[in-house]
Amino acid sequence: MAEVKLFRTWSSPFALRIVWALEVKGIEYEMIYEDLSNKSSMLLQYNPVYKKVPVLLHKGKPISESFVILEYIEETWKSKTPSLLPEDPYQRAMARFWAKFGDDKISPLIWEAFIKQGKDQEEALVAAHENLKYLEVELRGKKFLGGDAVGFADLAFGWLANLVSVFEEVTGVTLIDHEKFPLLLTWMQNFMDAPKIRDTWPPRDKLITKFRDLRETLMAKEPK
Amino acid sequence: MGKSDIKLIGSWASAFTTRVRIAFNIKNVEYEHLEEVLGKKSDLLLQSNPVHKKFPVLLHDGKPLPESLIIVQYIDEVWSSGPSILPADPLDRALERFWAAYVDEKFFPSLKLVRVTQGEQLAAAVEAVGKSFEVMDGAFHQCSKGNAFFGGERVGYLDIAFGCTLAWLRALEKIVGVKLFDEVKHPALAKWMDSFCSDPAVEGLIPETDRFIEFLKLLPGAPPRH
Numbered sequence: 358m359a360e361v362k363l364f365r366t367w368s369s370p371f372a373l374r375i376v377w378a379l380e381v382k383g384i385e386y387e388m389i390y391e392d393l394s395n396k397s398s399m400l401l402q403y404n405p406v407y408k409k410v411p412v413l414l415h416k417g418k419p420i421s422e423s424f425v426i427l428e429y430i431e432e433t434w435k436s437k438t439p440s441l442l443p444e445d446p447y448q449r450a451m452a453r454f455w456a457k458f459g460d461d462k463i464s465p466l467i468w469e470a471f472i473k474q475g476k477d478q479e480e481a482l483v484a485a486h487e488n489l490k491y492l493e494v495e496l497r498g499k500k501f502l503g504g505d506a507v508g509f510a511d512l513a514f515g516w517l518a519n520l521v522s523v524f525e526e527v528t529g530v531t532l533i534d535h536e537k538f539p540l541l542l543t544w545m546q547n548f549m550d551a552p553k554i555r556d557t558w559p560p561r562d563k564l565i566t567k568f569r570d571l572r573e574t575l576m577a578k579e580p581k
Numbered sequence: 582m583g584k585s586d587i588k589l590i591g592s593w594a595s596a597f598t599t600r601v602r603i604a605f606n607i608k609n610v611e612y613e614h615l616e617e618v619l620g621k622k623s624d625l626l627l628q629s630n631p632v633h634k635k636f637p638v639l640l641h642d643g644k645p646l647p648e649s650l651i652i653v654q655y656i657d658e659v660w661s662s663g664p665s666i667l668p669a670d671p672l673d674r675a676l677e678r679f680w681a682a683y684v685d686e687k688f689f690p691s692l693k694l695v696r697v698t699q700g701e702q703l704a705a706a707v708e709a710v711g712k713s714f715e716v717m718d719g720a721f722h723q724c725s726k727g728n729a730f731f732g733g734e735r736v737g738y739l740d741i742a743f744g745c746t747l748a749w750l751r752a753l754e755k756i757v758g759v760k761l762f763d764e765v766k767h768p769a770l771a772k773w774m775d776s777f778c779s780d781p782a783v784e785g786l787i788p789e790t791d792r793f794i795e796f797l798k799l800l801p802g803a804p805p806r807h
Binding site for chain 2: 415421424425454
């Protein structure tokens with residue numbers, strides 16, 4: 358019986374963060390795929406508060422919320438390199454800051470830009486770009502947000518690396534352009550191709566179908 | 582290292598600022614408190630936190646750090662020789678972090694909703710807060726392991742995260758004239774509230790209820806109350 362189990366779905370970007378952390382650190386684990394329309398009794402038992410993935414099960418104890426799980430992995434498998442967080446307390450704090458910024462600001466704004474059209478979409482994009490500017494600056498002189506190697510903040514933003522191009526294909530709109538965000542685009546490519554990470558991406562065609570269907574459903578609900 | 586190397590931009594009325602002040606008290610670290618004026622963000626704040634333009638922001642040797650819970654963890658890591666704020670065991674740390682995130686994502690927003698609703702929406706908001714307290718009650722039993730605090734024998738990370746919302750709780754109960762917390766249903770939490778507020782690291786930092794009610798009146802969005 359595996360000591361470490363990860364409850365995930367095939368596409369959840371939050372669960373992917375944990376896949377990446379475990380892969381990058383070379384921790385053995387068993388993947389358990391959930392169907393969120395038919396949640397297992399195990400998932401409901403292990404994450405009664407949110408009933409979501411990811412959930413990490415370590416020696417029978419469940420941990421939920423992706424950033425909480427990442428910190429747990431980092432602290433539990435201290436000897437497994439690479440470290441996801443730097444040694445210096447201020448750098449550690451800034452890594453946490455950027456990760457939280459991603460979920461608080463970037464994620465909702467990119468999502469808005471994805472599900473809206475016309476003027477609403479334009480406005481969402483402007484707001485998204487305003488905030489992505491900070492990431493672009495943060496990437497100066499660095500291959501990854503974590504420095505030379507993938508770190509906590511990179512895992513937090515990793516979803517950009519594959520989902521932005523899926524969203525762009527579905528909407529027909531460029532969300533992150535090369536002129537404004539050359540470093541970010543380079544980062545996205547580097548993250549996409551990083552060892553241990555490049556084999557984890559969900560099938561692109563399946564993602565296109567999923568998000569195309571989701572966008573159509575959401576747009577149909579919009580008041581005219 | 583002098584007091585002037587450590588500055589905290591914040592406000593007496595801000596639960597998030599209070600979290601940081603309690604953390605500094607636990608570590609017995611002196612700092613300079615820079616009080617922000619409601620409705621007028623200082624240049625220092627805007628420079629120090631251009632991304633969110635919010636406080637608290639810690640300036641340690643000139644290096645800015647926003648986000649209350651991130652600052653609290655930073656304080657715990659930098660002043661590691663003082664009493665610990667987060668527990669030692671990774672699983673216990675994960676639990677406290679999980680519940681602190683729940684406070685910020687679910688509990689506190691549901692509490693704040695009470696301020697700006699009335700009628701049916703207020704009733705729904707009150708019910709949501711009640712449910713949230715049931716959840717936190719479970720969290721208390723899970724984390725405290727029979728001790729006085731979420732953190733065990735001493736005030737810790739989750740005590741700080743959750744406890745700083747108490748001024749809102751007490752003020753809102755008075756403002757809307759509805760009990761939001763049932764101490765009969767949750768005696769352990771009720772006892773915890775007293776223990777937290779009277780703890781030396783916390784004493785005097787949770788805004789006094791009537792003063793906080795006056796402050797809340799200055800915030801927009803509240804319906805007229807009779």
